[in-house]
Amino acid sequence: MAKKKNEAPLTGITVSKEEDFSAWYTELITKAELADIRYNIKGFVVYREWATITIKKMYAKYEELLEKNGHLPLIMPSLIPESNFLLESEHVEGFAPEVFWVTEAGSSGKLNEKLALRPTSETALYKMYALWIRSYKDLPFKRYLSCQVWRYEGKMTRPFFRGREFHWIEAHDVFSTMEGAEEQVKEDMEVTYKMIQDEFGIPIIFFERPQWDKFSGAQKTFAADALMGSGKVLQLPSTHLLGQNFAKPFNVKFVDKDGEEKYGYQTCYGPAISRIYGAMIAHLGDGKGLILPFDIAPVQIVIIPILFKNKEQIVLEKANEIFDELKEKFIVKIDDSDKSMGSKFYYWELKGVPIRIEVGPKDVEKNQVVVVKRHDGQKFFVEENDLKEFIENIATNYTKEIKEKSVVDFESQIEVAYEKDAAIEAINNGKIVCCGFCSIDRASEHWAEVVENDMGGLVRCKRVDEEKNEFATCLICGKPAGCTVYIAKSY
């Protein structure tokens, strides 16, 4: 960050999001008091009150929908014995480099068996699943946990986006057939659209990841990429078809109708709420600070009394009246601190409170108030008698409005490329490239490395919502194309 010298710190944001995203994001985090990065372990940050309230609400929404879809909650230990962890070899290989290990305890010193701080909970849960699942009548078996996980990230960390500890939900489901598992993957994707796009206002597209980029131990991985504008994408939730890859080593078996013992078919789904929060504030925020969806804002309405000498009393009385009228349905706050009016405006805009109500002496005289919407700055003079209905109306539409504004026209960001040079140019122009590619099997991994090195983009791979294959040859190796893929820069 380019530090400003000798400048009194204002509460507001001083750099534009478009000109310097990193500096903007850092200022937002600090000044809106979302995270405190002064906790002295690399990659670990403190989530402050304002962020925590919203994150808890996001969890609640997600959990409600998962439970509606038949999931039950669990709380699992955060330590996993090494012997569990080693059972599925591909999984171990993928996660081993990132695991925090607990090797010592108390004054007695070294532990007999080292314990992993869970980087994800498959190897903790499936041991238990093997004990709990007995019959086809137990299936489908759908459980989820809301927890934190630890991964020793080598990449640059950034609050909420990427840390060595993050907060997520993981759902782990078992089915008697492969078809059941495949249906679950589709349900996971629907849930993702509903939450991320409709509730949190972030536009996404699902891709089937290539074999070399899938979840370690999965048969297939489907991952949502958030479209962050300017062609860059950010991976958000992914859902994984595990098939019987884990069921066999963990012995997740059931007795079927025909009396035979069979292995279950599994899926897992992992929305990282902390990262979704980061993506949300980054995507929706503006030069004034946060913009939040209505339901998950820590404060939904702030009432600001404008206090003139000798008229404080009538204004405060009116403000309290309005507060009482709205507090049943909404989270309302009166800011009657002795700061000046203007600095209160800036402060609550920074905090992303969706609705501001101003009450001044003039308003009291006219039996009206001033209502301002945070996300578009629209200002209304509202008759006192109409206020409740007016606010309810804003509340209903607020999130829809910010979603519509934030939906990126995906098609306009795509550029079809038949030549590598054209593709490189398109990537450099901030486009997502659509092109032919040899295949998504491991054999093609080195061609993806070529893409990364020569083009600066990553193969996000096959789009889930289309099945086209219109390219004759692979853009990179020139052999017949096996599929149509998308290539984009990534955060």
Place this chain on the structure above:
RNA sequence: GGGAGGGUGGUCUAGCUUGGUAUGAUUCCUGGUUUGGGACCAGGUGGCCGGGGGUUCAAAUCCCCCCUCUCCCA
């Protein structure tokens, strides 16, 4: 994984080259005057100068190690 730059009251910082009482602003607290888009006056609180070691009569400053943050590139 590679590179660059930082860490001094809560925050932003001056001082470091050339070692010698820690600089200013802001926040916060007290009192007063104010208030339709970042108010003002007066007084006050607040520092193991990121941590450890070394050199020195003397270290924020010089040397070594560590921690941590930010940014850029793969």
